[in-house]
Amino acid sequence: MWNLRDQCAIAGIGYTAFTKNSGVTVLELATEACMKACQDAGVNPDEVDGIISFNFGDSVPSMSVATAMGLKDPQWVVEYSSGGNAANLITLAATSAIKSGLAKNILCFRAMNGRSGFRLGGGRQMAAYGVTQFTAPYGWITYPQAMAMWCQRHMNKYGTTKEQLAHVAVQFRQNAMQNERAMQRKPLTFEEYHSARKIVDPFGLYDICLESDGACATLITSAERARDMKKKPVYIMGGAYGGGPAQGEDLFDIIRWPDPAENFAPYIADALWKSAGIGPMDIDVAEIYDCFTYSVIMALEGLGFCKPGEGGPFVAAGGIRRDGPLPTNTHGGLLSEAYIHGFNHVIEAVEQLRGEAGVRQVPNAEIALTTAGAMTCGSAMILRR
């Protein structure tokens, strides 16, 4: 179990514009976000000695960014080959590197031309090797197709409805309308949600996240050093990564997953809450990985905000509204702000805890949850001001 409660902090954040076509390379996006994170923390890049990212075939190596920034002596340069499940894991890994002395000031980033370049939603290679030979030949190819299978299972088991999914999409859009960074700021009505183009039952267009170009970065350092930097530290209070015994050969592989009505979340819940020494009732604002509407319902159930099967009624009763018991995805999430693979959730959590979220600000937000991943493995963090 991760046991570095409050010993490290997010000292700086940086991000680019989120667009459909950045017109620049992923290296330029990553460098812009990382430089902004240094400036936000008031740290000279000469003092950055670690850098970590995660990629899915569409990023830029940490090493390239370190070189482009002219980092003097990077000693911890790390790449996770992984999807959104790693968006919090890389921060947890950075804390362990800091506490073990491998590095002092670490940049964590995610950068992608996810719309104009490599489109994750667009499918996969057509030659079916490994476990893919038992999925792709049946036309089971894209991530919406993968997650729809989980959602249908939840509907079979608990009676979850499209109307409940609609609440997730509509609420996050309302949040995005307050967010100048968000790519989708047009109002979304329940009628528009239900009449949208069907993509793969049970998902229509608005159940599926955006595709985006952009980058986000954070600067992680020890709690002591963070207190001497420019901005008020956001402490890393808790964290966990996991997903139980059948995480599959790749993110798509759920053939051996025990029950797709639940994802990785229940497997990490105990470790997450114990590491922070708090429970779900203590969370003031939640930034939950929402690659699909349905993944929010699984996270709410799996982390204990409601019982299994009650996630649908919870969101339909206003549970995730900004003025409800658990203000969720206050930036609009992957569904309406941008798809920076969950790293934009960390940025929003930090702005909320600093009180920098402007019209989106949740009053008196002291403790935030971020989650990352939606399927067989994932990570989560508890952050506090």
Add this chain to the structure above:
Amino acid sequence: MDNEYLKPLPAPDHLTAPFWDGCKANKLLLQRCKQCSTSQFPPGPLCTKCRSAELEWSEASGKAKVYSWIVVRHPIPADVYKDEVPYVVALVDLDEGPRMSTNIVDCVPESIKDGMPVEVAFKQVSDAITLPLFRPAK
């Protein structure tokens, strides 16, 4: 036949070739552990229950129940699947225990129900590959 088939084709390997050879002969073969008798799918180097490497191939009944399913309506890639939609991809629970992904054929998507009994229906798609699809049980 190979030249016209645009959908992803399985690339059999040392672990999986016996399964695909079985399909070609219209037999649904599963790995079964000689130590604990557990059947497993997809094939692996060890029994995931007891870690024995003593695995044998055993013919399954071909009977299963629908566990979850999706109806693909928007074709991706469009040039490959535009004439196929809507089509059904399902997870089915085989009577022998393991779960398998497949297509449900010979019925309208709206008629598929949780727990619906289905049976294997082999479809040859290339000289080398025959896919195990499933249809409503007779």
